[in-house]
Amino acid sequence: MNTILQLHQLDKKYGNIHAVNQLSFRLERGNVYGILGPNGSGKSTTLGMLLNVVNPTSGSFQWFNGKISTHEALKKIGAIIERPNFYPYMTARQNLELVCKIKEVSFSKIDEKLILVNLFERKNDRFSTYSLGMKQRLAIASALLNDPEILILDEPTNGLDPKGIQDIRSIIKLISQQGTTILLASHLLDEVEKVCSHVVVLQKGKKLYEGRTEQMTQSFGMIEIKTDKTFEEISKLLQNYSGIDKITNEPDYVLCYLNQDIDSALLNKFLTEKNILVSHLRKTKPTLEQRFLDLTE
Amino acid sequence: MLRLLSIELHKIRYHRGSKLLIISYFTLLTSLALVASINFEVGPVKFDLAAQGIFNFPYIWHLNTYLAAVLKIFLMLVIVSMMSNEYSFNTLKQNLIDGLSKKEFVLSKFYTVVLFALISTLFVGITTLILGLIYSDFTEWAIVLSDLEYLLAYFIKLVAFFSLGLFLGVWIKRSAFAIGVLILWSIFEAIFIGLMRWNWKWENHEAIAQFLPLNAMANLIKEPFTRFNAVKTVANQIGETVQKDFSVHFTTILIVSIWTALFIYLTYLLLNKRDL
Incomplete structure (x- = not known):
């Protein structure tokens, strides 16, 4: 019409x-x-x-x-x-x-x-x-x-x-x-x-x-985590954490892609209980730029 | 039609170079009349063109249209540049985006070309009429209005020549090179005619040459000078006939008109095929 x-x-x-x-x-x-x-x-x-x-x-x-x-x-x-x-x-x-x-x-x-x-x-x-x-x-x-x-x-x-x-x-x-x-x-x-x-x-x-x-x-977003442990250790620990889809190694931090809504405070608690010191933890939404690069790559 | 004409005239009106050339053109056309005042004395010899009878009707129609046609190159420059400018300013693209169709674009140029030719023909017609009425030995209307086909031929010739300009402007896209190609083209025609005539010694070379565009345009109004002499000779020596045919031929008008249609159609075809 x-x-x-x-x-x-x-x-x-x-x-x-x-x-x-x-x-x-x-x-x-x-x-x-x-x-x-x-x-x-x-x-x-x-x-x-x-x-x-x-x-x-x-x-x-x-x-x-x-x-x-x-x-x-x-x-x-x-x-x-x-x-x-x-x-x-x-x-x-x-x-x-x-x-x-x-x-x-x-x-x-x-x-x-x-x-x-x-x-x-x-x-x-x-x-x-x-x-x-x-x-x-x-x-x-x-x-x-x-x-x-x-x-x-x-x-x-x-x-x-x-x-x-x-x-x-x-x-x-x-x-x-x-x-x-x-x-x-x-x-x-x-x-x-x-x-x-x-x-x-x-x-x-x-x-x-x-x-x-x-x-x-639109997505459930991502969580950036910076700790005193290596990427391999974190990756091993978090790969079965409910809600985390994929984990990648970025220069400054480990990036977790989410497939459901996760409370970042609970994740912080989980890591602390495993004796991991978290120096940076941030939940973000993907930018159009990231989505665009994902699509065109 | 008026809308398309007004679009094109708007583009020309504010272009200083074009305006200058157009004004020069019409000034020169008018000053054709000044030829009449050529009246100089070399020692004891008095030379008075008007008294020689070159302004006699109906011969003056032939003479003036022929001389005036030489000046058409001035308007040709305006036409070629107004076409090639559309490419160099990228305004052809903009015109199309603004909602002019390619057909309308070509027509707006063509209408302008016809308008130029029409005004020029009117100018030459009026100037010649006035000049003739002042200097001609014969001013009976029957004689004054004979041989008017030279005016028609002049108009057809101008429209054809300018249409060629439009085509070259679109084809070559740069005015200087377009004029260069025009010159090359005329040289090529001259060489080809020469080869047919002198080298290959073809008997019917004129039958072929009459179809070449520039040659056909030239054939519309043949040079009037030998005719002038011939007229005088005939007047002096009764019984001798003029060999050369100076009249305007219908077949020539037809050939030139077909070329005009072809140039305009090719212009449209080129525009249609090209991506901008």
């Missing part, structure tokens, strides 16, 4: 390179989606196909249940791709006027969007005089001109300084709070973890995971 985009076994080959491999997923209205994957995993190629600039080798996709052609659908979409592309000899305002003409919307939103991205004072300066951060903000203003039903962002903070990254993130947060559907491609995991409700994980063009972000990181 509320499907914005549906992919059916989308596939792209560049010669011998299989950039996107039989990819299928679906986007629902109102969610914030993240496409995660290392560099070269097919994120940009996938977005390129969805945005009509890369021809799929096979498979298909439908915007808005396929009622309108892709280029008509794109008028209802806002998209920014890795690099902001504008006519360098035109001012910000002239560039946005051109986008309005292409998207068939009136010029009335231009000032509003320029204020939103904090570029209103510079609107009559040529694009070529802008810094990268300003260019990227202008790209966001441009993508928002039609009040899009979905905003697509491909590595929006790539190459920006910390201030620029912060600016872009706060704008994205603001937009998502207004209920706009967002599709964000990134290899920056904390970025995705912070803003996305759903993730699709890609590697070598294949989908490894699709679902809610918190489900991806």
Whole structure:
């Protein structure tokens, strides 16, 4: 009912390179989606196909249940791709006027969007005089001109300084709070973890995971233990402890993966009773980064 | 159509280089009329072009369209650069993402090319009419309005030449190299025609040469200078006939129109096939 985009076994080959491999997923209205994957995993190629600039080798996709052609659908979409592309000899305002003409919307939103991205004072300066951060903000203003039903962002903070990254993130947060559907491609995991409700994980063009972000990181957690004993001794002692699934040796501590909820105080008591002195004991949740590395390894 | 035209004109309007070339082009077109004022004296010899009769109707239609066509290279530079810029600024990609279809993209360029050709044709038409009305020995409307097919030929020629520019711009992606290829192309045609004519001594070399795109465009309006002499000679020596055929041929118009359609279609095909 509320499907914005549906992919059916989308596939792209560049010669011998299989950039996107039989990819299928679906986007629902109102969610914030993240496409995660290392560099070269097919994120940009996938977005390129969805945005009509890369021809799929096979498979298909439908915007808005396929009622309108892709280029008509794109008028209802806002998209920014890795690099902001504008006519360098035109001012910000002239560039946005051109986008309005292409998207068939009136010029009335231009000032509003320029204020939103904090570029209103510079609107009559040529694009070529802008810094990268300003260019990227202008790209966001441009993508928002039609009040899009979905905003697509491909590595929006790539190459920006910390201030620029912060600016872009706060704008994205603001937009998502207004209920706009967002599709964000990134290899920056904390970025995705912070803003996305759903993730699709890609590697070598294949989908490894699709679902809610918190489900991806959901587990009973892990316990870090540092003692005066060796890894072998601890491992032998704890391998039959109820609730511990797997034990690994980390540089500073022993890491126990849990398969049920364990009270860390009870574990501490157990170790003390065995005359083991514990200098560090901490229960943690896995980060998206760890889950991502688990998935892609 | 107006939307596509306005999109393209928006891109050109703010481009300083293009604006400069377009203004230069139309200034030069207008100054064709100044040829009329060439009226110089070398010692005792008075030279007055206007008095030589070169501005007589209907010959002036032929002369002016031929001379004006030489200037088309100015607009060609604008057209090639406006196409290759889309690649170097990566704005072609952005235009498509913003919701322009590839077909619309090509059409917006093509409409602009037709508009340029139309304005140029109007310009030449009006300038020639005024020039003729001032200097021509004959101003009866029947004579003034004869040979107007040269204007049509001029228009077709410009549209074809600019369409070739669009195609080269998309194909080569860099304006300097695209112009280079255009020059190479014309050299290749000249060599090929020369080989057929002088080396291989083919009898029907002209039948083949008429299909080459640049040669076909050139054939639309043949050089008017020998005709001028011929006109004079005929006037002086009654009974002699003019050998060369200077008229505009329908087959040439057809060949050039087919090339135009082909260039535009190939432009679209290239865009469609390429990943950006």
